[in-house]
Amino acid sequence: MITNNDLSGKKNFFLMAGPCVIEGEEMALEIAEKIKGITDRLDIPFVFKGSYRKANRSRLDSFTGIGDEKALKILKKVNDTFQVPTVTDIHENHEAAMAAEYVDVLQIPAFLCRQTDLLVAAAETGKIVNIKKGQFLSPGSMQFAIQKVVDAGNKNVMITERGTTFGYTDLVVDYRGIPQMQSSGFPVVMDVTHSLQQPNQTTGVTGGLPSLIETVAKAAIAVGADGLFIETHPTPGCAKSDGANMLQLDLLEGLLEKLVRIREAIL
Numbered sequence: 001m002i003t004n005n006d007l008s009g010k011k012n013f014f015l016m017a018g019p020c021v022i023e024g025e026e027m028a029l030e031i032a033e034k035i036k037g038i039t040d041r042l043d044i045p046f047v048f049k050g051s052y053r054k055a056n057r058s059r060l061d062s063f064t065g066i067g068d069e070k071a072l073k074i075l076k077k078v079n080d081t082f083q084v085p086t087v088t089d090i091h092e093n094h095e096a097a098m099a100a101e102y103v104d105v106l107q108i109p110a111f112l113c114r115q116t117d118l119l120v121a122a123a124e125t126g127k128i129v130n131i132k133k134g135q136f137l138s139p140g141s142m143q144f145a146i147q148k149v150v151d152a153g154n155k156n157v158m159i160t161e162r163g164t165t166f167g168y169t170d171l172v173v174d175y176r177g178i179p180q181m182q183s184s185g186f187p188v189v190m191d192v193t194h195s196l197q198q199p200n201q202t203t204g205v206t207g208g209l210p211s212l213i214e215t216v217a218k219a220a221i222a223v224g225a226d227g228l229f230i231e232t233h234p235t236p237g238c239a240k241s242d243g244a245n246m247l248q249l250d251l252l253e254g255l256l257e258k259l260v261r262i263r264e265a266i267l
Contacts, residue, residue, distance in 0.1 A: 002085050002104050003156050004128060007045050007227065008187035013263055014227040015039055016087055016105075016130075016189065017252070018049035020242035021064075022071040031232065031249060032078045038253045042260050047105060048078050048086045049229065054241050055091040055109075072102040079104070087130060093121040100125035110134045110162055110194075113145050123152035130158040132191065135165040139177030146184055158187045160229055161220075163195035169207075171195055173216060175223045182224070190220035191229040196245045208245025210236070214255055221262045228259070 007014040017035050022028055032048050039046040052071035054064045065071055075086045087105035090096050091112065099106060106122045108115075110132040122129045131145050142159050149157045159181045163171030173195050181188045195216055198207035217228060233239045236246040247255070 001126065002128065004158065004187055007047070010045060011267070012044050012260065013221060013225060014045035014047065015256070016047040016049045016227060016229040017232055019233050019239065020051060020231045020246065021054050021240060022050040022052055022066060022074050023240050024066065025074045025077065028074050028078055029081065030234065032082050032084065034249055035252065036082045036084060038256060042256055044256065044260070046084050048084050049231065050075055050086070051089045052099065072099060076102045090118070090122060093117050096121035096125050100127050104128065105130050108132060113137065116148055119145060119148040120152045123149040123154035126154060128156040128158060129154060130160055130189065132160045132162050135163060135171060139180040142181055143184055146186060158189055158227070159184070160189040160191050161195070162191035169198050169200050171197060175219055178220065178223050178225050187226035189227040189229050190216070190225040192217045192220065193231040193245045193247060206242065206244060210245055210247060213247050214258070217255060217259055218262060221259050222266060224266065
């Protein structure tokens with residue numbers, strides 16, 4: 001079982017990356033293989049990301065997944081094939097134990113970061129718990145979410161910044177929040193792609209600003225983020241979820257090369 005220490009506190013930042021949602025085995029393995037090759041070369045600790053189900057959708061007809069067990073088995077196959085840890089979201093208390101059988105990191109969605117029973121259920125699995133900061137919360141408020149997990153007996157916690165609501169249809173990132181949340185003593189991740197979402201569009205489909213992915217990622221590394229979270233897909237325009245803000249897979253290597261140089265410069 002991996003711990004926080006296996007990812008953070010290294011010379012390099014770590015990377016949580018993959019598609020928004022598991023669309024199928026072939027796609028997941030293709031993305032994982034590509035990222036693993038890049039991160040191995042650049043000495044970046046890598047966690048493969050993929051949601052086994054998307055519970056937070058604007059419209060009833062939005063794609064939510066290929067089936068829970070099928071998707072979780074694909075995440076386990078990624079782990080077995082490439083020997084990389086995996087992370088997925090959970091949405092309800094009973095999902096924690098189920099998902100923990102297949103993945104290494106349980107992620108608490110931003111909208112659910114105050115749900116005490118969900119945090120406790122995740123903590124009790126013993127897995128790393130990655131809590132996304134609510135778009136409605138200050139960085140300092142995340143100490144209480146962290147404490148719930150710790151008080152439940154699990155000190156393997158990470159916090160992820162993913163932007164703060166700005167008006168009705170936009171998000172902004174306050175980079176002061178990264179060192180502020182790091183003062184808790186736990187790793188802080190910058191969710192680059194979700195922070196560039198433009199939610200609440202009149203179409204019922206979330207928009208995004210992927211042209212700013214490099215800008216947000218560079219700034220996060222420059223202020224000392226422990227890790228980055230980047231959703232990526234070979235053809236974002238064809239992705240079944242969050243295509244509007246994902247990074248095209250073939251652009252990832254060039255971006256990471258720049259970020260590694262920034263990391264070296266600030267050490």
